[in-house]
Amino acid sequence: MPQRTLFEKIWDSHVVCSGPQDSRILYIDLHLVHEVTSPQAFEGLRVAGRNVRRPELTVATLDHNIPTTGNRFVIEDALARTQVETLRHNCREFGVRLFDLDSPEQGIVHVIGPELALTQPGLTIVCGDSHTSTHGAFGALAFGIGTSEVEHVLATQCLVQKKPKTMLVHFAGALGNGVTSKDMILGLIAQIGTDGATGHVVEYAGEAVRALSMEARMTICNMSIEAGARAGMIAPDETTFTYLRGRRFAPQGAAWDQAEEYWRGLSTDSGAKFDATVEISAAQLAPFVTWGTNPGMSAPVTAAVPDPAQAADESERNGMIRALEYMGLRPRTRIEDIAVDRVFIGSCTNARLEDIRAAARVIRGYKISDRVQGMVVPGSQNVKREAEREGLDKVFVAAGFEWRESGCSMCLGMNADKLGPGQRCASTSNRNFEGRQGAGGRTHLVSPAMAAAAAVAGHFVDIRGWEYRD
Amino acid sequence: MQSFTRHTGTSALLARDNVDTDQIIPKQFLKRIERTGYGDVLFFDWRYDPEGLANPAFALNAPQYSGASFLITGKNFGCGSSREHAVWALRDYGFRAVLGVSFADIFVNNCVRNGLLPVVLSPAEIANLTSRARLDTPLTLTVDLEQGKVSADGGFSASFQLEPFRRMCLLEGLDEIGMTLKHDAEIASFEKDRPAFTHHA
Numbered sequence: 228m229p230q231r232t233l234f235e236k237i238w239d240s241h242v243v244c245s246g247p248q249d250s251r252i253l254y255i256d257l258h259l260v261h262e263v264t265s266p267q268a269f270e271g272l273r274v275a276g277r278n279v280r281r282p283e284l285t286v287a288t289l290d291h292n293i294p295t296t297g298n299r300f301v302i303e304d305a306l307a308r309t310q311v312e313t314l315r316h317n318c319r320e321f322g323v324r325l326f327d328l329d330s331p332e333q334g335i336v337h338v339i340g341p342e343l344a345l346t347q348p349g350l351t352i353v354c355g356d357s358h359t360s361t362h363g364a365f366g367a368l369a370f371g372i373g374t375s376e377v378e379h380v381l382a383t384q385c386l387v388q389k390k391p392k393t394m395l396v397h398f399a400g401a402l403g404n405g406v407t408s409k410d411m412i413l414g415l416i417a418q419i420g421t422d423g424a425t426g427h428v429v430e431y432a433g434e435a436v437r438a439l440s441m442e443a444r445m446t447i448c449n450m451s452i453e454a455g456a457r458a459g460m461i462a463p464d465e466t467t468f469t470y471l472r473g474r475r476f477a478p479q480g481a482a483w484d485q486a487e488e489y490w491r492g493l494s495t496d497s498g499a500k501f502d503a504t505v506e507i508s509a510a511q512l513a514p515f516v517t518w519g520t521n522p523g524m525s526a527p528v529t530a531a532v533p534d535p536a537q538a539a540d541e542s543e544r545n546g547m548i549r550a551l552e553y554m555g556l557r558p559r560t561r562i563e564d565i566a567v568d569r570v571f572i573g574s575c576t577n578a579r580l581e582d583i584r585a586a587a588r589v590i591r592g593y594k595i596s597d598r599v600q601g602m603v604v605p606g607s608q609n610v611k612r613e614a615e616r617e618g619l620d621k622v623f624v625a626a627g628f629e630w631r632e633s634g635c636s637m638c639l640g641m642n643a644d645k646l647g648p649g650q651r652c653a654s655t656s657n658r659n660f661e662g663r664q665g666a667g668g669r670t671h672l673v674s675p676a677m678a679a680a681a682a683v684a685g686h687f688v689d690i691r692g693w694e695y696r697d
Numbered sequence: 698m699q700s701f702t703r704h705t706g707t708s709a710l711l712a713r714d715n716v717d718t719d720q721i722i723p724k725q726f727l728k729r730i731e732r733t734g735y736g737d738v739l740f741f742d743w744r745y746d747p748e749g750l751a752n753p754a755f756a757l758n759a760p761q762y763s764g765a766s767f768l769i770t771g772k773n774f775g776c777g778s779s780r781e782h783a784v785w786a787l788r789d790y791g792f793r794a795v796l797g798v799s800f801a802d803i804f805v806n807n808c809v810r811n812g813l814l815p816v817v818l819s820p821a822e823i824a825n826l827t828s829r830a831r832l833d834t835p836l837t838l839t840v841d842l843e844q845g846k847v848s849a850d851g852g853f854s855a856s857f858q859l860e861p862f863r864r865m866c867l868l869e870g871l872d873e874i875g876m877t878l879k880h881d882a883e884i885a886s887f888e889k890d891r892p893a894f895t896h897h898a
Binding site for chain 2: 376383482485648661
């Protein structure tokens, strides 16, 4: 057997047979489903008289559309309510497990999968959601699909795929204090662009990656799609096994031993070849803040908004001019001089317990700025309960933040949580596209600690100089 | 699914890079449970002003682009969210193909399952088409998937390629699920050999 990458090992072990032309029929171990991208797929099954092939490998949750306020069981938006009811109905009809709003384990699909250990090394995992790449942090092959493909997986437990290319992103050295995995991925996208990894499955490696917790690894893999990647993955290690052991759907007893032995073989062989390689010095990364309208438009917090006059070509210059106009920013404004109106701590990128803790540590002993409205939306009911057990909700509320129920919330503003036109937000989410958080809203992507510090200061500040009061 | 073999029609120009699916169809229109009826809200935030009137500054509202069945754009079109609604909206509006320098992966996967052809051309070819599409008279193109050719009045001609499986999906308008289900025995045998610890959910 030639030397293989982690991706190739998982790919090879899931090819059922050749499909038409250059395609392969790939087996899917876990299919995650949410209310927004699934109704047309279930309807397609009904119209064709087809069934869900493996309902026990299919898991659904409600996350995109739901309110995050106190009584979230009452959904006032009629369309959202219909979509929620439709998923409930579909799960009942086809026998799919649903983590509904009254479940103590409901949450954002990419938060609860890992939390419940549905996500495991070596699996193929898909979901009608581009941030499915999150699950690659466990050494799984996980990627987002469209609704037609959702229907295909429901009916066949397989996907017809062409083998993607491979890319190694190597983070050498160690991260500085106050620099997080959010800054690693923003730094990568700034370097290679939002299409830098198109067509590739990225493996993240190097000392700085090995040192990360599972939560931090999920943040990197989550935003792989923002570099255009098909998927992102990190080889499993002791950190992975320690995280998974004892969780609800993790193998137990002898099955665990068998699984762990298999998982330990899931790393790239030395000498295996990648189609592309990117080298990044982790030690040189600073906390990043996006200034534009895609995740590649970012700068270190110590820098300034760039000048379109310095753009490499006309197309880039036009893009920058458009972005700065939308964002209401002038070239060469210092990042630290940008004032914010809203702060959003949430999303499948950064709403896990470690993220909530990092933000709370910054906030403790402070009040948020009078001009800022702050909101914390835990990624799941588990995260919320655990944070409350640690008293973190009280830290946020004392500082002036709202403490909400779990869901996708203002990451994409499908529910009532939205930016108003012109409002500027420091957000721990993943996309700063025009209108993403609300029509006319202006999003700056940052790490949880950077978002918390911006809430207190009323503008961006370098978290590396923060005076903690704990 | 509707197939794509050869089509002649006029073109609209959206001369921008990195057009993401949040722009193609904003989130408030993802709450519907149907596959159709998205054409009127395609590019909603760009296309309409806050009062709901057509924004004259937006390219698609220009009179020479009315009724276009091709969209000419830049690089990395369709990046971001996996929402298939973006493709449904482009199809519903009347587009049969999008011509650009590059496309996002999930977007292409969604295109070929809905009869929308993604045509990758070189930056120089897109620049050429862009300058032709800027004129006041509509630019008529013929896109032929069987031949892998794009041609325009006035001498423009270019070749393009699509991966064989995707090309076949579009040419034949396949029922992909039906095709995979023919491999039922192989899938069942594969499932039998999966280690027990992978069947956990």
